[in-house]
Amino acid sequence: MQGYHRRDFLKISMATLAAAILPRTALAAIQASDERRTLSFYNTHTGERIKTCYFENGDYCPDGLARINHVLRDHRTGTISEIDPHLLDQLHAIKRNVQTDQPFSVISGYRSPQTNRQLRQNGGAVARKSFHTMGQAIDVRLPGLSTQRLRRIALDLKAGGVGYYPRSDFVHLDTGPVRSW
Template identity: 50%
Template sequence: MKHPIDEHAEIATGSKPLGRRRIIKLGAVAAATLMIPGVAAAGDWIRVDEVPLTSQVPGRMSIMRARTRAHYQQARYVPRRSYGGEVRSLKINNVHTGETLNTVYYENGDYVPGALNEVNYFFRDFRANLIKPIDPRLLDLLHTIHHSSDTTKPFNLVSGYRSPQTNAWLATQTEGVARHSMHIEGKAADINLPGRQLSLLQRIALAMRYGGVGYYPQAGFVHVDTGRVRRWG
C-alpha cells in the first residue's frame, strides 16, 4: 500500500493502510536528507553496554518540582487503556525529513487507528523508506514525558523505526550499534525537546521505570523504549 504523500514508501509486514487526517508538514530539508544516507548517523546508534536500572536514582527527586512529585510517582506505569474523556496527543518534528506530526492518537477510551497509521508513517525508516507499526505504549511514554516536561514545544525525533537493513548499514558506520535494537521492533525513539535539558528528559524517563533509557548528551538525544527496564549512558 502506498502512502498518498510518498508513493514509493513500502510497508513492513503487519502494517495497515495509512491515513492522512492530521499528518505531515514537509520541510525543504527532506529531499537533501533522503539523498545522503550518512546524515546525522550519530543519532541512530545504541550502545550495547546496557546495565539494569536500579530501584532508585540518587538525588533525582530532589531536582523535581514538589508539585509534580506525585505525577512522577503515578507515571511509573504508563496506562495502556483508560475510559472516559482522556485525550492523548503527540506533537513531534522529524529532524531528518523536516516533517511535523501533531495528532490525537487516543480518545474516547481507545487508540485511534487512523492516527496510529499516521504515526507509523512519521516514524518510518526514511533511509530504506520502510514502515512498521509503532508500539502504542511508546506513544504513551512520549506523551507522559512531554506532559511532565511542562512545555508546549514539540519533541524532535532523531530516530524512530529502523529496518534490519539500515541497522546493519549503521553498524558499518558507527561503533556500538546493537545487533537487534528496539528501534527494529518499532518500540524505541531517540528524542530531544527544545528548551529542556536532556538530563531532565532522562530523569523523567528513569522515574517512570517503564523501559530502557539511554543518555547521549554528545549526540544530543535521549533514547527511550518499551523493552525491559534498564539504563545506560
C-alpha cells in the same frame, strides 16, 4: 532462611506484593486513563511535522497511529512499521510531566533491519537486535528541556530502557526491560 526471621520474610513479601500491585509510575496513571492523548513530532531528517491524537475514548486511534508510523519511518529506506503504542504513552507521560506542547524532535524512530545492519557495519554503537527494528524505540530531544532532565523524567517512569547520549544531545527510550545507560 538463615539470617531472616519469619516476620522479616513476611514484611519483604508484602512489600514486594504491594509494589507489584500498586501503580507506581506516571505511565501507569496515563495508561489507566481514558483521557485524549495527543503528540507532536518534528522529524529532524525529513523536516516533517505532525500533531495528532493517537488515543481517544478509551482506545488507540488507527488514523493517528498511522500518521505517527509515517513520520517515524526509517528515513533511509522509507520503510514504515508500526510503532508500539506503549512507547507513545511514555512520550505522552513525559509531555504531561513537563506540561509542554513542543514537538518531540525525532533523531531516530523505526529502523529497518537493513539500516540497522548498515549502521553496525559502519561502526555505529548500534545493538544487533535493536528495539528500533521492532518499532519499540525512539531517540528524541524536547525543545526547551535539557536532555539531562528528559533522561531523569524518563528514568522516573520505570517503563523501559533509557539511554543518555549527552554528546549527541538526545535520549533513547524503548519499551524493553527497565534499564539505563
